[in-house]
Amino acid sequence: MMLQVTGLHKAFGGVRAVDDVSFSLEKGELLALIGPNxxxxxTTFNLVGGQLAPDSGSVRLAGREMAGLTxxxxxxxxxxxxxxxxxxFASLSVxxxxxxxxxxxxGRVFSFWRRAADHRRADALALLESVGMAAQAERPCSALAYGDVKRVELAxxxxxxxxxxxxxxxxxxxxxxxxxALMTLTKQLARERQMGVLFTEHSMDVVFGQADRVLVLVRGRLLAEGRPxxxxxxxxxQQAYLGSGRILGKHPA
Incomplete structure:
Protein backbone atom coordinates (compact mmCIF):
# COMPACT_ATOMS: atom_id res chain seq x y z
CA MET A 1 0.00 0.00 0.00
CA MET A 2 1.25 3.47 -0.88
CA LEU A 3 -0.56 5.17 2.03
CA GLN A 4 -1.27 3.39 5.30
CA VAL A 5 -3.28 5.16 8.01
CA THR A 6 -3.57 3.28 11.31
CA GLY A 7 -5.49 4.05 14.52
CA LEU A 8 -5.83 7.82 14.09
CA HIS A 9 -7.23 9.66 17.10
CA LYS A 10 -7.87 13.39 17.46
CA ALA A 11 -9.93 15.11 20.16
CA PHE A 12 -10.87 18.74 20.67
CA GLY A 13 -11.73 19.18 24.31
CA GLY A 14 -14.13 16.37 25.10
CA VAL A 15 -15.14 15.78 21.49
CA ARG A 16 -13.53 12.88 19.65
CA ALA A 17 -13.37 14.26 16.12
CA VAL A 18 -11.47 11.22 14.82
CA ASP A 19 -11.74 7.97 16.76
CA ASP A 20 -9.57 5.01 15.75
CA VAL A 21 -9.69 5.53 11.98
CA SER A 22 -7.63 3.21 9.77
CA PHE A 23 -7.48 2.85 5.99
CA SER A 24 -5.09 2.35 3.10
CA LEU A 25 -4.65 3.69 -0.42
CA GLU A 26 -2.94 2.05 -3.39
CA LYS A 27 -0.99 3.62 -6.23
CA GLY A 28 -3.26 4.89 -8.99
CA GLU A 29 -6.39 4.64 -6.81
CA LEU A 30 -9.06 7.28 -6.14
CA LEU A 31 -10.40 7.01 -2.59
CA ALA A 32 -13.37 9.17 -1.54
CA LEU A 33 -13.88 10.21 2.07
CA ILE A 34 -17.53 11.07 2.78
CA GLY A 35 -19.92 11.50 5.69
CA PRO A 36 -22.52 13.85 7.15
CA ASN A 37 -21.56 17.22 8.61
CA THR A 43 -10.07 16.51 10.55
CA THR A 44 -8.99 13.19 9.04
CA PHE A 45 -7.97 14.94 5.83
CA ASN A 46 -5.91 17.50 7.74
CA LEU A 47 -4.24 14.82 9.86
CA VAL A 48 -2.99 13.16 6.67
CA GLY A 49 -1.89 16.49 5.15
CA GLY A 50 -0.05 17.77 8.21
CA GLN A 51 -2.36 20.67 9.06
CA LEU A 52 -3.12 18.84 12.32
CA ALA A 53 -1.07 16.47 14.47
CA PRO A 54 -2.86 13.34 15.75
CA ASP A 55 -3.16 12.57 19.44
CA SER A 56 -2.14 9.04 18.45
CA GLY A 57 -1.92 6.87 15.39
CA SER A 58 0.21 6.53 12.29
CA VAL A 59 0.21 8.01 8.77
CA ARG A 60 2.80 6.31 6.58
CA LEU A 61 3.56 7.21 2.95
CA ALA A 62 5.61 4.56 1.15
CA GLY A 63 6.75 3.35 4.57
CA ARG A 64 7.76 6.78 5.91
CA GLU A 65 5.97 8.19 8.94
CA MET A 66 4.27 11.56 8.37
CA ALA A 67 2.13 11.93 11.50
CA GLY A 68 3.01 15.15 13.30
CA LEU A 69 5.11 16.61 10.48
CA THR A 70 4.46 20.14 9.24
CA PHE A 89 -2.24 33.91 -8.55
CA ALA A 90 -5.00 35.78 -10.39
CA SER A 91 -2.71 38.51 -11.75
CA LEU A 92 -0.21 36.07 -13.27
CA SER A 93 -0.64 34.13 -16.48
CA VAL A 94 -1.63 30.48 -16.48
CA GLY A 107 13.48 25.00 -3.69
CA ARG A 108 14.05 28.28 -5.49
CA VAL A 109 12.97 31.63 -4.07
CA PHE A 110 11.08 33.93 -6.41
CA SER A 111 12.78 37.25 -6.99
CA PHE A 112 11.53 40.26 -8.90
CA TRP A 113 15.05 40.42 -10.36
CA ARG A 114 14.49 36.99 -11.92
CA ARG A 115 11.06 36.56 -13.47
CA ALA A 116 9.15 33.34 -12.87
CA ALA A 117 8.59 33.29 -16.65
CA ASP A 118 12.25 32.34 -17.12
CA HIS A 119 11.96 29.12 -15.10
CA ARG A 120 11.39 25.69 -16.72
CA ARG A 121 9.00 26.98 -19.36
CA ALA A 122 8.92 23.69 -21.30
CA ASP A 123 8.12 21.68 -18.15
CA ALA A 124 5.35 24.10 -17.21
CA LEU A 125 3.84 23.81 -20.68
CA ALA A 126 3.98 20.02 -20.44
CA LEU A 127 2.05 20.12 -17.15
CA LEU A 128 -0.53 22.43 -18.71
CA GLU A 129 -0.82 20.07 -21.68
CA SER A 130 -1.54 17.21 -19.29
CA VAL A 131 -4.56 19.06 -17.87
CA GLY A 132 -5.78 20.46 -21.18
CA MET A 133 -4.75 24.07 -20.54
CA ALA A 134 -1.72 24.58 -22.81
CA ALA A 135 -3.76 26.61 -25.31
CA GLN A 136 -4.53 29.15 -22.58
CA ALA A 137 -0.99 29.36 -21.20
CA GLU A 138 -0.58 33.10 -21.79
CA ARG A 139 -3.96 34.18 -20.43
CA PRO A 140 -4.17 35.68 -16.92
CA CYS A 141 -5.84 33.39 -14.41
CA SER A 142 -8.28 36.19 -13.63
CA ALA A 143 -9.77 35.79 -17.13
CA LEU A 144 -10.47 32.04 -16.84
CA ALA A 145 -13.73 30.24 -16.19
CA TYR A 146 -13.75 28.63 -12.74
CA GLY A 147 -13.51 25.11 -14.12
CA ASP A 148 -10.33 26.09 -15.97
CA VAL A 149 -8.87 27.66 -12.82
CA LYS A 150 -9.33 24.29 -11.09
CA ARG A 151 -7.37 22.64 -13.91
CA VAL A 152 -4.54 25.14 -13.45
CA GLU A 153 -4.54 24.42 -9.72
CA LEU A 154 -4.29 20.71 -10.53
CA ALA A 155 -1.28 21.34 -12.77
CA ALA A 181 -14.61 16.36 -16.60
CA LEU A 182 -12.25 17.39 -13.77
CA MET A 183 -12.50 14.09 -11.90
CA THR A 184 -12.27 12.01 -15.08
CA LEU A 185 -9.04 13.88 -15.83
CA THR A 186 -7.82 13.32 -12.27
CA LYS A 187 -8.45 9.58 -12.54
CA GLN A 188 -6.57 9.44 -15.84
CA LEU A 189 -3.58 11.28 -14.34
CA ALA A 190 -3.63 9.07 -11.24
CA ARG A 191 -3.45 5.95 -13.40
CA GLU A 192 -0.72 7.35 -15.67
CA ARG A 193 1.43 8.62 -12.81
CA GLN A 194 0.62 5.80 -10.35
CA MET A 195 -0.41 8.52 -7.91
CA GLY A 196 -2.86 7.85 -5.10
CA VAL A 197 -5.72 10.35 -4.70
CA LEU A 198 -7.65 10.92 -1.47
CA PHE A 199 -10.55 13.34 -1.82
CA THR A 200 -13.46 14.68 0.19
CA GLU A 201 -16.61 15.49 -1.74
CA HIS A 202 -20.26 16.39 -1.21
CA SER A 203 -21.39 15.73 -4.80
CA MET A 204 -22.47 12.12 -4.80
CA ASP A 205 -22.44 11.91 -8.59
CA VAL A 206 -18.69 12.52 -8.42
CA VAL A 207 -18.14 10.08 -5.56
CA PHE A 208 -20.04 7.17 -7.03
CA GLY A 209 -19.10 7.91 -10.62
CA GLN A 210 -15.35 8.35 -10.15
CA ALA A 211 -14.05 6.83 -6.89
CA ASP A 212 -12.54 3.34 -6.86
CA ARG A 213 -13.40 2.95 -3.18
CA VAL A 214 -15.39 4.96 -0.65
CA LEU A 215 -14.83 5.53 3.08
CA VAL A 216 -17.82 6.64 5.18
CA LEU A 217 -17.22 8.42 8.48
CA VAL A 218 -19.91 9.04 11.10
CA ARG A 219 -19.18 10.82 14.40
CA GLY A 220 -15.46 10.33 13.96
CA ARG A 221 -15.54 6.60 13.31
CA LEU A 222 -15.31 4.56 10.14
CA LEU A 223 -18.80 3.22 9.43
CA ALA A 224 -18.18 1.51 6.09
CA GLU A 225 -15.55 1.00 3.41
CA GLY A 226 -15.91 -0.54 -0.03
CA ARG A 227 -16.63 -0.21 -3.69
CA PRO A 228 -19.06 2.56 -4.69
CA GLN A 238 -28.05 5.40 3.78
CA GLN A 239 -29.56 5.88 7.22
CA ALA A 240 -26.51 7.58 8.73
CA TYR A 241 -25.63 9.75 5.76
CA LEU A 242 -29.03 10.94 4.59
CA GLY A 243 -31.31 10.12 7.52
CA SER A 244 -33.79 8.52 5.10
CA GLY A 245 -34.26 5.61 2.76
CA ARG A 246 -33.16 7.55 -0.31
CA ILE A 247 -30.52 5.95 -2.50
CA LEU A 248 -27.10 7.57 -2.33
CA GLY A 249 -26.00 8.95 -5.64
CA LYS A 250 -29.43 10.05 -6.79
CA HIS A 251 -29.69 12.91 -4.30
CA PRO A 252 -26.34 14.73 -3.91
CA ALA A 253 -25.73 15.82 -0.33
Whole structure:
Protein backbone atom coordinates (compact mmCIF):
# COMPACT_ATOMS: atom_id res chain seq x y z
CA MET A 1 0.00 0.00 0.00
CA MET A 2 1.25 3.47 -0.88
CA LEU A 3 -0.56 5.17 2.03
CA GLN A 4 -1.27 3.39 5.30
CA VAL A 5 -3.28 5.16 8.01
CA THR A 6 -3.57 3.28 11.31
CA GLY A 7 -5.49 4.05 14.52
CA LEU A 8 -5.83 7.82 14.09
CA HIS A 9 -7.23 9.66 17.10
CA LYS A 10 -7.87 13.39 17.46
CA ALA A 11 -9.93 15.11 20.16
CA PHE A 12 -10.87 18.74 20.67
CA GLY A 13 -11.73 19.18 24.31
CA GLY A 14 -14.13 16.37 25.10
CA VAL A 15 -15.14 15.78 21.49
CA ARG A 16 -13.53 12.88 19.65
CA ALA A 17 -13.37 14.26 16.12
CA VAL A 18 -11.47 11.22 14.82
CA ASP A 19 -11.74 7.97 16.76
CA ASP A 20 -9.57 5.01 15.75
CA VAL A 21 -9.69 5.53 11.98
CA SER A 22 -7.63 3.21 9.77
CA PHE A 23 -7.48 2.85 5.99
CA SER A 24 -5.09 2.35 3.10
CA LEU A 25 -4.65 3.69 -0.42
CA GLU A 26 -2.94 2.05 -3.39
CA LYS A 27 -0.99 3.62 -6.23
CA GLY A 28 -3.26 4.89 -8.99
CA GLU A 29 -6.39 4.64 -6.81
CA LEU A 30 -9.06 7.28 -6.14
CA LEU A 31 -10.40 7.01 -2.59
CA ALA A 32 -13.37 9.17 -1.54
CA LEU A 33 -13.88 10.21 2.07
CA ILE A 34 -17.53 11.07 2.78
CA GLY A 35 -19.92 11.50 5.69
CA PRO A 36 -22.52 13.85 7.15
CA ASN A 37 -21.56 17.22 8.61
CA UNK A 38 -19.45 16.77 11.72
CA UNK A 39 -18.37 13.27 10.74
CA UNK A 40 -14.64 14.04 11.02
CA UNK A 41 -13.82 14.19 7.30
CA UNK A 42 -11.94 17.49 7.40
CA THR A 43 -10.07 16.51 10.55
CA THR A 44 -8.99 13.19 9.04
CA PHE A 45 -7.97 14.94 5.83
CA ASN A 46 -5.91 17.50 7.74
CA LEU A 47 -4.24 14.82 9.86
CA VAL A 48 -2.99 13.16 6.67
CA GLY A 49 -1.89 16.49 5.15
CA GLY A 50 -0.05 17.77 8.21
CA GLN A 51 -2.36 20.67 9.06
CA LEU A 52 -3.12 18.84 12.32
CA ALA A 53 -1.07 16.47 14.47
CA PRO A 54 -2.86 13.34 15.75
CA ASP A 55 -3.16 12.57 19.44
CA SER A 56 -2.14 9.04 18.45
CA GLY A 57 -1.92 6.87 15.39
CA SER A 58 0.21 6.53 12.29
CA VAL A 59 0.21 8.01 8.77
CA ARG A 60 2.80 6.31 6.58
CA LEU A 61 3.56 7.21 2.95
CA ALA A 62 5.61 4.56 1.15
CA GLY A 63 6.75 3.35 4.57
CA ARG A 64 7.76 6.78 5.91
CA GLU A 65 5.97 8.19 8.94
CA MET A 66 4.27 11.56 8.37
CA ALA A 67 2.13 11.93 11.50
CA GLY A 68 3.01 15.15 13.30
CA LEU A 69 5.11 16.61 10.48
CA THR A 70 4.46 20.14 9.24
CA UNK A 71 2.52 20.62 5.96
CA UNK A 72 5.76 21.71 4.28
CA UNK A 73 7.56 18.56 5.41
CA UNK A 74 4.63 16.41 4.26
CA UNK A 75 4.70 18.18 0.89
CA UNK A 76 8.43 17.50 0.59
CA UNK A 77 7.80 13.77 1.13
CA UNK A 78 5.59 13.74 -1.96
CA UNK A 79 2.09 14.92 -1.04
CA UNK A 80 0.27 17.44 -3.24
CA UNK A 81 -2.96 19.24 -2.40
CA UNK A 82 -5.77 21.18 -4.01
CA UNK A 83 -8.28 23.24 -2.06
CA UNK A 84 -12.03 23.82 -1.95
CA UNK A 85 -11.42 27.37 -3.17
CA UNK A 86 -8.82 27.24 -5.93
CA UNK A 87 -5.50 28.81 -4.87
CA UNK A 88 -3.88 30.54 -7.87
CA PHE A 89 -2.24 33.91 -8.55
CA ALA A 90 -5.00 35.78 -10.39
CA SER A 91 -2.71 38.51 -11.75
CA LEU A 92 -0.21 36.07 -13.27
CA SER A 93 -0.64 34.13 -16.48
CA VAL A 94 -1.63 30.48 -16.48
CA UNK A 95 1.92 29.55 -17.46
CA UNK A 96 3.50 31.73 -14.75
CA UNK A 97 1.31 30.12 -12.10
CA UNK A 98 2.71 26.71 -12.96
CA UNK A 99 6.23 28.12 -13.16
CA UNK A 100 5.81 29.51 -9.65
CA UNK A 101 4.87 26.01 -8.48
CA UNK A 102 7.96 24.63 -10.20
CA UNK A 103 10.13 27.25 -8.49
CA UNK A 104 8.78 26.05 -5.16
CA UNK A 105 9.30 22.40 -6.09
CA UNK A 106 12.91 23.17 -6.96
CA GLY A 107 13.48 25.00 -3.69
CA ARG A 108 14.05 28.28 -5.49
CA VAL A 109 12.97 31.63 -4.07
CA PHE A 110 11.08 33.93 -6.41
CA SER A 111 12.78 37.25 -6.99
CA PHE A 112 11.53 40.26 -8.90
CA TRP A 113 15.05 40.42 -10.36
CA ARG A 114 14.49 36.99 -11.92
CA ARG A 115 11.06 36.56 -13.47
CA ALA A 116 9.15 33.34 -12.87
CA ALA A 117 8.59 33.29 -16.65
CA ASP A 118 12.25 32.34 -17.12
CA HIS A 119 11.96 29.12 -15.10
CA ARG A 120 11.39 25.69 -16.72
CA ARG A 121 9.00 26.98 -19.36
CA ALA A 122 8.92 23.69 -21.30
CA ASP A 123 8.12 21.68 -18.15
CA ALA A 124 5.35 24.10 -17.21
CA LEU A 125 3.84 23.81 -20.68
CA ALA A 126 3.98 20.02 -20.44
CA LEU A 127 2.05 20.12 -17.15
CA LEU A 128 -0.53 22.43 -18.71
CA GLU A 129 -0.82 20.07 -21.68
CA SER A 130 -1.54 17.21 -19.29
CA VAL A 131 -4.56 19.06 -17.87
CA GLY A 132 -5.78 20.46 -21.18
CA MET A 133 -4.75 24.07 -20.54
CA ALA A 134 -1.72 24.58 -22.81
CA ALA A 135 -3.76 26.61 -25.31
CA GLN A 136 -4.53 29.15 -22.58
CA ALA A 137 -0.99 29.36 -21.20
CA GLU A 138 -0.58 33.10 -21.79
CA ARG A 139 -3.96 34.18 -20.43
CA PRO A 140 -4.17 35.68 -16.92
CA CYS A 141 -5.84 33.39 -14.41
CA SER A 142 -8.28 36.19 -13.63
CA ALA A 143 -9.77 35.79 -17.13
CA LEU A 144 -10.47 32.04 -16.84
CA ALA A 145 -13.73 30.24 -16.19
CA TYR A 146 -13.75 28.63 -12.74
CA GLY A 147 -13.51 25.11 -14.12
CA ASP A 148 -10.33 26.09 -15.97
CA VAL A 149 -8.87 27.66 -12.82
CA LYS A 150 -9.33 24.29 -11.09
CA ARG A 151 -7.37 22.64 -13.91
CA VAL A 152 -4.54 25.14 -13.45
CA GLU A 153 -4.54 24.42 -9.72
CA LEU A 154 -4.29 20.71 -10.53
CA ALA A 155 -1.28 21.34 -12.77
CA UNK A 156 0.35 23.33 -9.96
CA UNK A 157 -0.27 20.49 -7.50
CA UNK A 158 1.51 18.10 -9.89
CA UNK A 159 4.62 20.31 -10.16
CA UNK A 160 6.64 18.28 -7.66
CA UNK A 161 5.41 14.90 -8.98
CA UNK A 162 3.55 13.86 -5.80
CA UNK A 163 2.99 10.24 -4.83
CA UNK A 164 -0.23 11.26 -3.07
CA UNK A 165 -2.69 13.97 -4.05
CA UNK A 166 -5.15 15.32 -1.47
CA UNK A 167 -8.18 17.05 -2.98
CA UNK A 168 -10.45 18.98 -0.62
CA UNK A 169 -13.93 19.33 -2.19
CA UNK A 170 -12.36 19.49 -5.67
CA UNK A 171 -15.61 20.15 -7.54
CA UNK A 172 -17.19 22.69 -5.18
CA UNK A 173 -18.88 25.49 -7.13
CA UNK A 174 -18.64 23.69 -10.47
CA UNK A 175 -21.41 22.77 -12.90
CA UNK A 176 -22.20 19.02 -13.26
CA UNK A 177 -20.40 18.62 -16.60
CA UNK A 178 -17.32 20.43 -15.23
CA UNK A 179 -17.32 18.17 -12.15
CA UNK A 180 -17.29 15.02 -14.23
CA ALA A 181 -14.61 16.36 -16.60
CA LEU A 182 -12.25 17.39 -13.77
CA MET A 183 -12.50 14.09 -11.90
CA THR A 184 -12.27 12.01 -15.08
CA LEU A 185 -9.04 13.88 -15.83
CA THR A 186 -7.82 13.32 -12.27
CA LYS A 187 -8.45 9.58 -12.54
CA GLN A 188 -6.57 9.44 -15.84
CA LEU A 189 -3.58 11.28 -14.34
CA ALA A 190 -3.63 9.07 -11.24
CA ARG A 191 -3.45 5.95 -13.40
CA GLU A 192 -0.72 7.35 -15.67
CA ARG A 193 1.43 8.62 -12.81
CA GLN A 194 0.62 5.80 -10.35
CA MET A 195 -0.41 8.52 -7.91
CA GLY A 196 -2.86 7.85 -5.10
CA VAL A 197 -5.72 10.35 -4.70
CA LEU A 198 -7.65 10.92 -1.47
CA PHE A 199 -10.55 13.34 -1.82
CA THR A 200 -13.46 14.68 0.19
CA GLU A 201 -16.61 15.49 -1.74
CA HIS A 202 -20.26 16.39 -1.21
CA SER A 203 -21.39 15.73 -4.80
CA MET A 204 -22.47 12.12 -4.80
CA ASP A 205 -22.44 11.91 -8.59
CA VAL A 206 -18.69 12.52 -8.42
CA VAL A 207 -18.14 10.08 -5.56
CA PHE A 208 -20.04 7.17 -7.03
CA GLY A 209 -19.10 7.91 -10.62
CA GLN A 210 -15.35 8.35 -10.15
CA ALA A 211 -14.05 6.83 -6.89
CA ASP A 212 -12.54 3.34 -6.86
CA ARG A 213 -13.40 2.95 -3.18
CA VAL A 214 -15.39 4.96 -0.65
CA LEU A 215 -14.83 5.53 3.08
CA VAL A 216 -17.82 6.64 5.18
CA LEU A 217 -17.22 8.42 8.48
CA VAL A 218 -19.91 9.04 11.10
CA ARG A 219 -19.18 10.82 14.40
CA GLY A 220 -15.46 10.33 13.96
CA ARG A 221 -15.54 6.60 13.31
CA LEU A 222 -15.31 4.56 10.14
CA LEU A 223 -18.80 3.22 9.43
CA ALA A 224 -18.18 1.51 6.09
CA GLU A 225 -15.55 1.00 3.41
CA GLY A 226 -15.91 -0.54 -0.03
CA ARG A 227 -16.63 -0.21 -3.69
CA PRO A 228 -19.06 2.56 -4.69
CA UNK A 229 -21.80 0.12 -5.67
CA UNK A 230 -21.56 -1.68 -2.32
CA UNK A 231 -21.66 1.58 -0.36
CA UNK A 232 -24.74 2.69 -2.33
CA UNK A 233 -26.59 -0.42 -1.25
CA UNK A 234 -25.47 -0.27 2.37
CA UNK A 235 -28.57 0.40 4.52
CA UNK A 236 -26.52 1.65 7.49
CA UNK A 237 -24.77 4.18 5.27
CA GLN A 238 -28.05 5.40 3.78
CA GLN A 239 -29.56 5.88 7.22
CA ALA A 240 -26.51 7.58 8.73
CA TYR A 241 -25.63 9.75 5.76
CA LEU A 242 -29.03 10.94 4.59
CA GLY A 243 -31.31 10.12 7.52
CA SER A 244 -33.79 8.52 5.10
CA GLY A 245 -34.26 5.61 2.76
CA ARG A 246 -33.16 7.55 -0.31
CA ILE A 247 -30.52 5.95 -2.50
CA LEU A 248 -27.10 7.57 -2.33
CA GLY A 249 -26.00 8.95 -5.64
CA LYS A 250 -29.43 10.05 -6.79
CA HIS A 251 -29.69 12.91 -4.30
CA PRO A 252 -26.34 14.73 -3.91
CA ALA A 253 -25.73 15.82 -0.33
Missing amino acids: GAGKS PRAVWRLGVGRTFQIAAT LENVQMALLSAD MALAHAPQLLLMDEPTAGMAPAERV EDIQRNARV
